[in-house]
Amino acid sequence: xxxxxxxxxxxxxxxxxxxxxxxxxxxxxxxxxxxxxxxxxxxxxxxxxxxxxxxxxxxxxxxxxxxxxxxxxxxxxxxxxxxxxxxxxxxxxxxxxxxxxxxxxxxxxxxxxxxxxxxxxxxxxxxxxxxxxxxxxxxxxxxxxxxxxxxxxxxxxxxxxxxxxxxxxxxxxxxxxxxxxxxxxxxxxxxxxxxxxxxxxxxxxxxxxxxxxxxxxxxxxxxxxxxxxxxxxxxxxxxxxxxxxxxxxxxxxxxxxxxxxxxxxxxxxxxxxxxxxxxxxxxxxxxxxxxxxxxxxxxxxxxxxxxxxxxxxxxxxxxxxxxxxxxxxxxxxxxxxxxxxxxxxxxxxxxxxxxxxxxxxxxxxxxxxxxxxxxxxxxxxxxxxxxxxxxxx
Amino acid sequence: xxxxxxxxxxxxxxxxxxxxxxxxxxxxxxxxxxxxxxxxxxxxxxxxxxxxxxxxxxxxxxxxxxxxxxxxxxxxxxxxxxxxxxxxxxxxxxxxxxxxxxxxxxxxxxxxxxxxxxxxxxxxxxxxxxxxxxxxxxxxxxxxxxxxxxxxxxxxxxxxxxxxxxxxxxxxxxxxxxxxxxxxxxxxxxxxxxxxxxxxxxxxxxxxxxxxxxxxxxxxxxxxxxxxxxxxxxxxxxxxxxxxxxxxxxxxxxxxxxxxxxxxxxxxxxxxxxxxxxxxxxxxxxxxxxxxxxxxxxxxxxxxxxxxxxxxxxxxxxxxxxxxxxxxxxxxxxxxxxxxxxxxxxxxxxxxxxxxxxxxxxxxxxxxxxxxxxxxxxxxxxxxxxxxxxxxx
Numbered sequence: 001x002x003x004x005x006x007x008x009x010x011x012x013x014x015x016x017x018x019x020x021x022x023x024x025x026x027x028x029x030x031x032x033x034x035x036x037x038x039x040x041x042x043x044x045x046x047x048x049x050x051x052x053x054x055x056x057x058x059x060x061x062x063x064x065x066x067x068x069x070x071x072x073x074x075x076x077x078x079x080x081x082x083x084x085x086x087x088x089x090x091x092x093x094x095x096x097x098x099x100x101x102x103x104x105x106x107x108x109x110x111x112x113x114x115x116x117x118x119x120x121x122x123x124x125x126x127x128x129x130x131x132x133x134x135x136x137x138x139x140x141x142x143x144x145x146x147x148x149x150x151x152x153x154x155x156x157x158x159x160x161x162x163x164x165x166x167x168x169x170x171x172x173x174x175x176x177x178x179x180x181x182x183x184x185x186x187x188x189x190x191x192x193x194x195x196x197x198x199x200x201x202x203x204x205x206x207x208x209x210x211x212x213x214x215x216x217x218x219x220x221x222x223x224x225x226x227x228x229x230x231x232x233x234x235x236x237x238x239x240x241x242x243x244x245x246x247x248x249x250x251x252x253x254x255x256x257x258x259x260x261x262x263x264x265x266x267x268x269x270x271x272x273x274x275x276x277x278x279x280x281x282x283x284x285x286x287x288x289x290x291x292x293x294x295x296x297x298x299x300x301x302x303x304x305x306x307x308x309x310x311x312x313x314x315x316x317x318x319x320x321x322x323x324x325x326x327x328x329x330x331x332x333x334x335x336x337x338x339x340x341x342x343x344x345x346x347x348x349x350x351x352x353x354x355x356x357x358x359x360x361x362x363x364x365x366x367x368x369x370x371x372x373x374x375x376x377x378x379x380x381x382x383x384x385x386x387x388x389x390x391x392x393x
Numbered sequence: 394x395x396x397x398x399x400x401x402x403x404x405x406x407x408x409x410x411x412x413x414x415x416x417x418x419x420x421x422x423x424x425x426x427x428x429x430x431x432x433x434x435x436x437x438x439x440x441x442x443x444x445x446x447x448x449x450x451x452x453x454x455x456x457x458x459x460x461x462x463x464x465x466x467x468x469x470x471x472x473x474x475x476x477x478x479x480x481x482x483x484x485x486x487x488x489x490x491x492x493x494x495x496x497x498x499x500x501x502x503x504x505x506x507x508x509x510x511x512x513x514x515x516x517x518x519x520x521x522x523x524x525x526x527x528x529x530x531x532x533x534x535x536x537x538x539x540x541x542x543x544x545x546x547x548x549x550x551x552x553x554x555x556x557x558x559x560x561x562x563x564x565x566x567x568x569x570x571x572x573x574x575x576x577x578x579x580x581x582x583x584x585x586x587x588x589x590x591x592x593x594x595x596x597x598x599x600x601x602x603x604x605x606x607x608x609x610x611x612x613x614x615x616x617x618x619x620x621x622x623x624x625x626x627x628x629x630x631x632x633x634x635x636x637x638x639x640x641x642x643x644x645x646x647x648x649x650x651x652x653x654x655x656x657x658x659x660x661x662x663x664x665x666x667x668x669x670x671x672x673x674x675x676x677x678x679x680x681x682x683x684x685x686x687x688x689x690x691x692x693x694x695x696x697x698x699x700x701x702x703x704x705x706x707x708x709x710x711x712x713x714x715x716x717x718x719x720x721x722x723x724x725x726x727x728x729x730x731x732x733x734x735x736x737x738x739x740x741x742x743x744x745x746x747x748x749x750x751x752x753x754x755x756x757x758x759x760x761x762x763x764x765x766x767x768x769x770x771x772x773x774x775x776x777x778x779x780x781x782x783x784x785x786x
Contacts, residue, residue, distance in 0.1 A: 022675045026532055126676035128529040135528065136521045139419055139700050140693065265682060268661065282415045282693035283519035287682035289658060300533065300675035307532050 002310035003065075005030040008058030010080055011070035012037050012044065012051070014178050015094060015121065018295025019068070019302050020046070028307065030066075034058050038071075059083055066309055067091045068302065072182070074098040081106065085115045092305040094121035094298060097211075100195035104208040107317050116314040118305035123196045124149055124274040126290040126297035128304065130315070132278075133203040138318050143279040145204045146242035149193040151272035151293030152180035153219055153239045156188065158270040161227060161236060179272050179293030190216035190239060190255040197241035197253055200276075204243060205251045205326045206319030213328070215376045216241075216255035221388045225363045226339055235259040237390060238266055250329040254372060257390035259337065265289075330373040334391060339365045341386040349378055367392060395703035396458075398423040401451030403473055404463035405430050405437065405444070407571050408487060408514065408695065411688025412461070413439070415696050422703065423459075427451050431464075452476055459702055460484045461695065465575070467491040474499065478508045485698040487514035487691060490604075493588035497601040500710050509707040511698035516589045517542055517667040519683040519690035521697065523708070525671075526596040531711045536672040538597045539635035542586035544665035544686030545573035546612055546632045549581065551663040554620060554629060572665050572686030583609035583632060583648040590634035590646055593669075597636060598644045598719045599712030606721070608769045609634075609648035614781045618756045619732055628652040630783060631659055643722040647765060650783035652730065658682075723766045727784055732758045734779040741774060742767055760785060 009016060012035050023032070035051045036058055037044075044051055058064055059080070067084040069077050074097040081098065084091050086109060093099060099106065099119050110117055120130050124147070133145075148154050152174040159170035171188065174180040186192045194216040202208050219239050230237050241255040260267055265287040269275040274292025279285050291297035319325060333352060340346060341364065351368040358365050375382065375389070382389050402409060405428050416425070428444045429451055430437075437444055451457055452473070460477040462470050467490040474491065477484050479502060486492060492499065492512050503510055513523050517540070526538075541547050545567040552563035564581065567573040579585045587609040595601050612632050623630050634648040653660055658680040662668040667685025672678050684690035712718060726745060733739060734757065744761035751758050768775065768782070775782050 018675075025534075025674075028532065126673075126679060128525055131529055132521055132525070135701070136524055136697050139421060139696060141418075265661070268658070280519075280693065281418075282411075282689045282696070284684045284690055285682075286519060287680070289678075289680035289682070291677045296675045297677050300673065303532060303675070304529050308528070 002029055003312065005066045005306065005310055006064050007032045007066045007068055007306070008034045008036065008061065008064040009068040009070065010036045010055070010058070013070065014295040015298045015302065016070045017045070018299030022296065022299050022303050029310065030306065033064055034061070055080065059087070065089055066306065068306065069093040069095060070302070071095070074101065078102055081117065082109060085109050085117060086113055088113065088115060090116045090309045091118075092121070092302055092309065093117065093119045094302055096122040096192065096195040096199060100198040100211045103199065103202055107208070107320070110314065116309060116312065118308060118313070118315065119199070120305050121298045121301035123199050124276060124290070125151065125292040125294065126300050127274055127276055127288045127292070128301070129200065129276045129288055130203055132288070133200065134315050134318070137204070137278065137280060137283070138316070140283060141248070141281040142204050142245060143281065144242060144244045145200055145276065145278050146240055147276035148238055148266055148269045148274050149196040149241050149292070150187050150239060151274060151291070152187040154269065154274070154292070155179065155272045157219060157237060157239065160222070162270070167222065177272070178295070185220070188220045189218035190241075193239060193241040194255045197243060197255060201243040201251060201253055202320070203315070203317070204319070205245065206317070206322070207251055207325045207328055208320070209253060209328050214253045214255065215372065215379065217257065217379070217383060217389055219257050221383065221385065222257070223339065223388055226388050226390070229337070229365070230259055233259070235261055236267055238269070240266065240391070244332070245326060246329065246332060249327060251326040252329055252332040252372060254334075259390055259392045330376055332372045333369050334372055334375070335367070335369055335393065337365060337367050337390050337392045339363070339388040345381055345387065348381060349374055395422055396705065398459045398699065398703055399457050400425045400459045400461055400699070401427045401429065401454065401457040402461040402463065403429045403448070403451070406463065407688040408691045409463045410438070411692030412695050415689065415692050421700065423699065426457055427454070448473065452480070458482055459699065461699065462486040462488060463695070464488070467494065471495055474510065475502060478502050478510060479506055481506065481508060483509045483702045484511075485514070485695055485702065486510065486512045487695055489515040489585065489588040489592060493591040493604045496592065496595055500601070500713070503707065509702060509705065511701060511706070511708065512592070513698050514691045514694035516592050517669060517683070518544065518685040518687065519693050520667055520669055520681045520685070521694070522593060522669045522681055523596055525681070526593065527708050527711070530597070530671065530673060530676070531709070533676060534641070534674040535597050535638060536674065537635060537637045538593055538669065538671050539633055540669035541631055541659055541662045541667050542589040542634050542685070543580050543632060544667060544684075545580040547662065547667070547685070548572065548665045550612060550630060550632065553615070555663070560615065570665070571688070578613070581613045582611035586632060586634040587648045590636060590648060594636040594644060594646055595713070596708070596710070597712075598638070599710070599715070600644055600718045600721055601713070602646060602721050607646045607648065608765065608772065610650065610772070610776060610782055612650050614776065614778065615650070616732065616781055619781050619783070622730070622758070623652055626652070628654055629660055631662070633659065633784070637725070638719060639722065639725060642720060644719040645722055645725040645765060647727075652783055652785045723769055725765045726762050727765055727768070728760070728762055728786065730758060730760050730783050730785045732756070732781045738774055738780065742771055
């Protein structure tokens with residue numbers, strides 16, 4: 001039988017409210033005893049007695065056995081999560097940055113204290129990708145996991161690409177709709193999908209990778225010429241994080257804009273939707289699609305985690321524990337498109353092979369092969385106005 | 394820690410061989426002790442001592458704790474499964490007809506004897522839909538579950554529709570490729586997806602439905618006019634089983650060809666691939682895609698079930714047990730396209746509303762609303778040469 005959960009919740013924003021809406025409609029043998037919030041003066045839709053600004057009201061309450069952490073601040077979330085796990089409380093979190101940054105330690109703490117940390121809501125909103133990697137692909141060699149992991153940059157790309165909207169207008173609209181982070185760089189610069197990629201890779205490949213090491217280039221330098229180039233070739237540009245197995249020994253990770261064609265399942269993932277492509281040795285190509293952002297979809301993922309805690313569900317981190325992990329590497333050749341203005345950048349990047357080169361008064365580009373480590377070394381030279389780099393197949 | 398599995402396997406066809414190929418590459422703490430096969434004279438790729446035609450070699454062997462059943466014959470599979478479950482052995486099966494037909498009883502037996510029957514491989518090959526319905530959507534109200542559940546009829550539709558192949562040629566090719574049933578009516582007549590639909594519905598809605606009660610019309614009467622009609626409107630025709638929640642009280646099930654547009658995620662599911670669309674109250678629209686047929690994809694699903702048995706995994710049939718089941722109904726209005734030759738059929742069907750009507754010397758069709766029960770009552774009048782019925786939105 002299921003265990004009664006007494007919940008303390010940190011944060012009552014879009015996801016927290018969405019979650020509360022969902023729980024209301026259920027009979028789940030759980031009770032939300034206390035919300036800890038930052039701003040005591042904000043008007044709330046629930047009785048004031050449920051709210052406090054004092055974290056101890058949850059962390060020091062022995063009757064609370066489950067902490068749901070839905071705050072923005074990654075450092076505060078880390079402190080809360082560690083303290084809760086060490087004091088015998090299970091934790092559900094949707095904070096991708098916190099989890100990606102501290103996953104090795106958090107896995108260790110769970111094992112040591114016998115508590116459980118679940119975080120399906122941190123990756124691709126409503127899509128149950130962590131659960132499927134844990135439960136279903138635990139014995140599969142995965143050749144690659146990639147996808148559209150960031151709803152707001154995908155929303156912007158859809159508006160810019162399909163409707164000809166200006167980049168700034170589309171960004172503002174995404175923020176108004178509540179599925180862009182307060183700091184847009186996290187989304188459009190590819191940081192948010194990078195954190196998610198690191199989490200996905202740990203479950204897919206058993207390897208904990210510091211997100212600081214992973215290359216991320218975003219869509220913030222996307223220009224009209226790039227869009228025209230894509231459209232002439234019936235391609236779209238999507239921001240795609242990818243984990244790729246190499247020779248059964250290494251795993252390579254990167255977040256790059258990519259030109260993709262209509263034969264790719266990600267081609268039709270538009271607006272705030274997310275998609276995850278899994279290439280498995282035996283199951284072959286699998287694709288998961290769903291809403292990647294918004295209070296209700298993410299709330300539904302958090303709720304699935306809460307419900308699973310009623311049955312003491314834990315991630316097993318099996319690939320890591322069975323030492324079937326792959327070794328992280330940046331030695332990998334990519335085929336890229338580079339729009340540039342200054343020829344010295346091309347020289348500096350030292351392409352291993354140049355396939356196409358185009359010059360016009362207002363538009364210069366190159367298509368060629370380049371080593372991922374080169375891109376990492378010259379990231380700041382690439383991430384400049386007048387330059388746009390994207391993977392191309 | 395995981396439990397050592399000693400496996401007895403019934404059948405060594407495409408899926409059995411695929412499974413064996415996969416297991417070879419793993420270190421899974423399991424042993425296949427015996428294969429029971431029908432034809433003792435066939436040459437096998439493994440030592441002869443592993444094979445027998447005597448079912449008792451598995452069923453009466455107390456050291457075998459896991460039965461994997463991969464035979465075609467639904468009645469024989471049923472006998473094996475019941476006997477194994479009652480004698481304390483867990484069972485993995487991929488026999489959709491057997492499971493769909495006996496699910497209520499099989500769920501009962503599992504509970505009574507504390508054994509586990511898993512059947513992910515029976516539904517949509519490599520796509521983990523049962524596991525996700527059980528584990529992830531167990532607290533969600535699902536508005537609808539639909540999809541492409543039959544690889545071979547979808548392969549035929551792709552070839553006929555996109556490449557202009559003749560129906561008979563495409564069918565033959567599907568059989569050669571090994572992803573069509575020996576009796577093609579099971580696939581193209583919509584019986585195979587109907588069994589899968591009944592299984593899906595039991596996990597999605599908690600209701601065990603006798604597949605005999607569910608309307609299935611297939612693609613075997615598809616004609617050139619129907620294809621032309623679809624193409625003129627930029628639509629495709631797909632064979633789609635659907636379970637639909639109505640007013641939070643009833644669930645309606647049917648298998649029909651459907652005209653769908655490019656805004657439907659199923660539009661790009663081609664060839665032997667399968668796709669499952671889940672519309673959930675909070676998670677919103679979710680889509681799962683993968684290979685629906687073939688030895689390796691189905692083998693990978695069966696392997697996931699076997700691996701889960703090492704941790705004593707069981708389906709919980711939670712929606713059924715919590716009595717949150719919906720009541721099965723056929724009182725539901727559908728919008729359909731009907732190509733016909735004899736006007737009396739239209740009269741007999743008693744459309745509740747006719748929206749479009751077209752006459753030409755060689756092509757007559759009607760588009761209108763009709764009650765599902767009417768279609769069931771007149772199934773044999775509809776399933777005739779010169780008549781083709783499909784849902785249309």
